[in-house]
Amino acid sequence: MARVCAICGKGVTVGMQYSHSHIRTKRIWVPNLQRVKAIVNGAPRRILVCTRCLRSGKVQRAI
Template sequence: MARKCAVCGKGVVVGMQVSHSHIRTKRTWQPNLQRVRALVNGTPRRILVCTRCLRSGKVQRAI
């Protein structure tokens, strides 16, 4: 399973880490994904969801 939110599609972002002496190296920023049981088309399934989607109520959690 890819590191991507199943609701909004937020994924890994690549950029440069810049030190004090301005030496640049590649780095990645990972989204804060949680594995939750959510209702997908009426059936409970385990999906990766970012915490912003969880907090804003875009996900119907399964009990």
């Protein structure tokens, strides 16, 4: 499973971390993904969804 939201496609972002002395090191930003049971094409499935999509109501949760 990739670290990508199934709804909006938000994924890992890479960049540089700068210390106080301006030493650069690579780092990654990982989205806050939750494994939820949702209705996909009329059937319940477990998918990875970012918290932004959950909060905004873009996901129909299955019980």
